[in-house]
Amino acid sequence: MPLIKSWVASANTPDTPFPLNNLPCGVFSTAGSEPRCGVAIGDRILDMAALETAGLIDIGAEDLFDVPFWNEVMELGPDAWAALRRRLSELLAEDSPDRTALEPILVPMAEAELHMPCLVSEYTDFYASRHHATNVGTMFRGAENALPPNWLHIPIGYNGRASTVVASGTDIIRPNGQLKPADADRPVFGPCRRLDIELELGAVVGCGSEMGTPLTIAEADAMIFGYVLLNDWSARDIQAWEYQPLGPFQAKAFATSISPWIVTSAALEPFRTATPDRAVPILPYLAEPGPMLYDIDLSVTMKPAGATAATTIARTNYREMYWSAAQQLAHHASSGCAMNVGDLLGSGTISGPDRDSRGSLLELTWGGRDPLRLDTGETRTFIEDGDTLTLHGHADGDGYRIGFGTCSGTVRPAVSFPKVTDDR
Ligand code: CA
Numbered sequence: 001m002p003l004i005k006s007w008v009a010s011a012n013t014p015d016t017p018f019p020l021n022n023l024p025c026g027v028f029s030t031a032g033s034e035p036r037c038g039v040a041i042g043d044r045i046l047d048m049a050a051l052e053t054a055g056l057i058d059i060g061a062e063d064l065f066d067v068p069f070w071n072e073v074m075e076l077g078p079d080a081w082a083a084l085r086r087r088l089s090e091l092l093a094e095d096s097p098d099r100t101a102l103e104p105i106l107v108p109m110a111e112a113e114l115h116m117p118c119l120v121s122e123y124t125d126f127y128a129s130r131h132h133a134t135n136v137g138t139m140f141r142g143a144e145n146a147l148p149p150n151w152l153h154i155p156i157g158y159n160g161r162a163s164t165v166v167a168s169g170t171d172i173i174r175p176n177g178q179l180k181p182a183d184a185d186r187p188v189f190g191p192c193r194r195l196d197i198e199l200e201l202g203a204v205v206g207c208g209s210e211m212g213t214p215l216t217i218a219e220a221d222a223m224i225f226g227y228v229l230l231n232d233w234s235a236r237d238i239q240a241w242e243y244q245p246l247g248p249f250q251a252k253a254f255a256t257s258i259s260p261w262i263v264t265s266a267a268l269e270p271f272r273t274a275t276p277d278r279a280v281p282i283l284p285y286l287a288e289p290g291p292m293l294y295d296i297d298l299s300v301t302m303k304p305a306g307a308t309a310a311t312t313i314a315r316t317n318y319r320e321m322y323w324s325a326a327q328q329l330a331h332h333a334s335s336g337c338a339m340n341v342g343d344l345l346g347s348g349t350i351s352g353p354d355r356d357s358r359g360s361l362l363e364l365t366w367g368g369r370d371p372l373r374l375d376t377g378e379t380r381t382f383i384e385d386g387d388t389l390t391l392h393g394h395a396d397g398d399g400y401r402i403g404f405g406t407c408s409g410t411v412r413p414a415v416s417f418p419k420v421t422d423d424r
Helices: 048-053 071-075 076-091 099-105 130-141 217-223 236-242 265-271 325-333
Strands: 025-029 036-041 046-047 104-110 121-124 157-159 166-167 176-178 188-191 199-205 226-232 256-258 297-303 311-317 343-346 388-396 400-413
Touching: 036 048, 036 157, 046 048, 046 099, 048 099, 071 076, 076 265, 099 104, 121 325, 157 325, 176 236, 199 297, 199 325, 217 226, 226 265, 226 325, 226 388, 226 400, 256 400, 265 388, 265 400, 325 343
Parallel strands: 121 343, 166 256
Antiparallel strands: 025 036, 036 046, 046 104, 121 157, 176 188, 199 226, 199 343, 226 256, 297 311, 297 388, 388 400
């Protein structure tokens, strides 16, 4: 599919992340106005609340867009999502008869503040890139035990915290926690010393499912409203001490950042690609009826405080995943677990086969053994206070690009914790 031309000139340039082919959903505000729904087009945001007030959109319900979340639109289901996309495509097309009515309700993106695009009802994080799982398993348990025996059969996940999922641009406070130095008998409590990122894609679930009702893979795929970039900030030293036997807890609970635009599954449709060949046969309930990954280029940049430019530290692609979001969602519901509108599923860290295609500092520096050199001349093993980490993502089409915007966060010092007397 080629670029679909719009009367919004900035949406027709080959490097804009937001051509008419994209139409991602976000929440924005401008000086003195309340956050409300908007759709990105070129370097503008279409004010969806104003569009609704003007009587130019009707997808089967009223008062959908004058709120700071897209959950009510998601709740209407896939037919309404398709109607929304059709109508926006008409309104913004090169030959649209409604241009004059829309021009005053396009807001310059440079003047807008972006917020969380939806209410995250629950957050689940997976562990579904084989390269990542192999790298981490090798460091934590040795090469012979790298992949746990269940890994090739089951999309491994854990229930995370929705309460600390934040929008790109939110500062990240270095967590405190229990750390157990290898040469110490007992743990200490204090600021994390091995703070890391995890480059992930988040799937936003747009339809709920009933408790006790499993989903087929096709049903699960159709329930996904769209995707965001997701940074699952991780405290490696806290994780290494706490993770056995129930998995990560405080090491992942302090913050998860997402990009501000939900790129819809419909916009990503031309970029579908299959999961890799199965290393061992999988159970039928996880078998995909078609390609359910997407070809999305991803990268990470790091910028120390005061630096003028950021250094790209990793480049990879979402097609490296072993398990797709549809498989993860179907597996999540397979026990009878109810899924909610606004459920967020983290893909798991996306690592490729090469040294510079690893989606975490843990892997890029091999546990801190091989420091990274930044363009500023500084080196890093893990994140230092003042560093800004940014995820980037886009799918490249024929003369256009489906961009995600960025997912960024700057790390601030840990809060000082009241000293607790230790009488032991
Ligand atoms: Ca993760």
